[in-house]
Amino acid sequence: MSTTSRTRLSAGLLAGAIALVPLAGCSFTSNGFSCSGTSCTVTLNGEGSEVDVLGTTVTLGGVRDGRASITVGGASVSCGAGESVAAGPLQLECTSVTGDAVELRASLN
Numbered sequence: 001m002s003t004t005s006r007t008r009l010s011a012g013l014l015a016g017a018i019a020l021v022p023l024a025g026c027s028f029t030s031n032g033f034s035c036s037g038t039s040c041t042v043t044l045n046g047e048g049s050e051v052d053v054l055g056t057t058v059t060l061g062g063v064r065d066g067r068a069s070i071t072v073g074g075a076s077v078s079c080g081a082g083e084s085v086a087a088g089p090l091q092l093e094c095t096s097v098t099g100d101a102v103e104l105r106a107s108l109n
Helices: 003-024
Strands: 025-028 033-035 040-047 050-053 056-064 067-072 076-082 084-087 090-100 101-108
Touching: 040 050, 040 056, 056 090, 056 101, 067 090, 067 101, 076 084, 076 090
Parallel strands: none
Antiparallel strands: 025 033, 033 040, 040 101, 050 056, 056 067, 067 076, 084 090, 090 101
């Protein structure tokens, strides 16, 4: 096997391993965003705030009367504290809705 072929094979194996990392139960936490396995907890503060969760963009449209308006990969949904909704490839649970912020638990649908 030539050096070029080995390099391509190694790069392909590395890319495959990286793609499987979210399924392998790894976890991390960063500024209002934490993931473990295929579930993430996110806090969005303020209208227009957004984050990429499990490969999908989640945007807070705003909070009104205890309900958060959220856009998930182009699909619009709304939820109040304790409610769950399906949006695109994600299942969202609004664990807390206060002022102009929402805390979500997101998992793959």
